[in-house]
Amino acid sequence: MTTSAEAGTEQHQHWLTAVAERRDRRAFAELFRYYAPRLLSHARKHFQNDAFAEEMVQETMTKVWLKAHLYQNHKGKVSTWLFTIARNVRFDMLRRMQARPEQLCAEEIYLDYESESDVELDHALVDQPILRQQLLTYCERLPEGQRIVLKMIYFDDFSQQEVADALSIPLGTVKSRLRLALAKIRELLDDHH
Missing domain, CATH: 1.10.1740.10 (RNA polymerase sigma factor, region 2, helix turn helix motif)
Structure with missing residues (x-):
């Protein structure tokens, strides 16, 4: 038994x-x-x-x-x-x-954008053609999964859960890919400057 x-x-x-x-x-x-x-x-x-x-x-x-x-x-x-x-x-x-102790995670970045005026400012910055084009250029250097998640969240205004649902992946995967993508873009920006 x-x-x-x-x-x-x-x-x-x-x-x-x-x-x-x-x-x-x-x-x-x-x-x-x-x-x-x-x-x-x-x-x-x-x-x-x-x-x-x-x-x-x-x-x-x-x-x-x-x-x-x-x-x-x-x-x-x-x-x-x-x-x-x-x-x-x-x-x-x-x-x-x-x-790399300075590395931020996506949740920490989102906490910075809690207020409505910050969100509007963020979108206004991303909507500037030159900045938008620079970010898209950096996005093209990311692995496909990270690039898709980043574009959906920052350029298509999807929430993290909406991205998870649309791509049929766990929310944790979306958060991980976003965190890694942002870290990579931060690296690229540091190298550029």
């Missing part, structure tokens, strides 16, 4: 095996649905910023997708393997943050 915990462990192993052997998107979706909220809760304990916590979840689940074939069930449970990946991702993120 198997307990519900054992049955759950077997199901998780089945999903991970399906991802490893057949790149089964449904199995991955089930893993994501089960583990993402748990990983997010775990990440929020280590990061005081939801964007960083969501980025950790996204990076962890991306690694699960890419490295599912490396899981060995005789060495431990799927949950143990997955949270080990999450720990390594967190350490990598912390190292990157220490190397």
